[in-house]
Amino acid sequence: MATVKRIKLGSQGLEVSAQGLGCLGMTGFNGPPKPEPEMIALIHHAINSGFTFLDTSDFYGPHTNEILLGKALKEGMRERVELATKFGINFADGKREIHGDPAYVMAACEASLKRLDVDCIDLYYQHRIDSKAPIEVTIGELKKLVEEGKIKYIGLSEASASTIRRAYAVHLITAVQLEWSLWSRDVEEEIVPTCRELGIGIVAYSPLGRGFFSSGAKLLENISKDDFRRNLPRLQLDNLEHNKKLFERVIEMAEKKGCTTSQLALAWVHHQGDDVCPIPGTTKIGNFNQNIKALSVKLTPEEMAELESIASADAVKGHRDMYSFATYNNSETPPLSSWKVS
Structure with a gap:
């Protein structure tokens, strides 16, 4: 097995590979589901390469992504990984709903354990924050799951700074998952500092800008018609024309460094600190092998400053x-005093 640097997420003892594997695209969203044997082979390749932090959700598929991970983690593989999944987004009558009430939390966890075919989930995130349920109520139920041994660590995804603080007051939060990349830097203002003040690890999803830093505008030529990324505001008409210029400057810098644009963008996330774990997703072993090389790209302070001037927050x-x-801007919840136990 390859040796990959390991980092600590949070202050409760969770250690993960410095780069993880996002599994969303394996069963849909980024086009049609991929062949199961190929995806299992990719997961095994990632583990054998030293990438032990796997990220899924009950929403991916929905449900089929967790089932895929369950099949991939047989025959001794489970003991070699840190498995993260999520709850909170549900389809009802064709509509997406966010839930954080106690009964839902408990039922979602039991269902994920069954689909994953495991006894315990290493890191269990609230995928999106339920604005109807006080965060204290949701975390209180997650705390029970920790005490019952069904999950080891609690995480939040797309939570505001105030929501993170309220959650942390109920139980230690191990990790916050957020979108962080060269073109998504709004979290640097308040959320990242809050996590660091409280000793919470940071998991960066979409560190390649939904794939934009792999191929720029050509991304739209390479993805299927039903890929959700076709509807992203940043890939529409005038926005895309503007953002292409940003990508061209990243290309120039990558050429000087002797690496790909993907490796440069990933390296930038890695250089944010040892409390940050990016989880780029892929469905191809070749792309995975390219992403591995980002770990060896070293950036000087001057290069970091140059990248950040290219990709400033605005x-x-x-x-x-x-x-x-789907963002932390809508993650505020009512006060605990408003909750009525039925």
């Missing part, structure tokens, strides 16, 4: 997500 045009519910 340099990118278009919102980072097409769904208003």
Whole structure:
């Protein structure tokens, strides 16, 4: 097995590979589901390469991604990984709903354990914050799951700074997952400092800008018609024309460094600190092998400054997500005093 640097997430003892594997695209969203044997082979290749931090969710598929991971983690593989999954987004009558009430939390965890075919989930995130349920109530139920041994560590995804603080007051939070890349830097203002103040690890999803830093505008030529990324505001018309210029400057810098644009963008995330773990997703072993090399790309302070001037917080045009519910901006919850136990 390859040796990959390991980092600590949070202050409760969780250690993961310095780069993880996002599994979302294996069963849909980024086009049609991929052949199961190929995806299992990719997961095994990642583990054998030293990437032990696997990221899934009950929403991916929905459900089929967890089933895939369950099949991949047989025959001694489970003991070699740190398995993260999520709950909170549900389809009901064709509509997406966010849930954080106690009964839902418990039922979602039991269902994920069954699909994954495991006794315990290493890191269990609330995928999106339920604005109807006080965060204290949701975390209180997650705390029970820790005490019962069904999960080891608690995480939040796309939570505001105030929501993180309220959650942390109920139980230690091990990790916050957030979108962080050269073209999504809004979290640097308040959320990242809050995590660091509280000793919470940071997991960066979409560190390649949904694939934009792999191929720029050509991304749209390479993805299928049903790939959700076609609807991202940043890849629409005038926004795309503007953002292409940003990518061209990243290309120039990557050529000087002797690496790919993907490796440069990933290296930038890695250089944010040893408390940050990016989880780029892929469905191809070749792309995975390219992403591995980002770990060996070293950036000087001057190069970091140059990259950050290219991709300043206001340099990118278009919102980072097409769904208003999907960001921390909508993660405030009512006060605990408003909750009525039924």
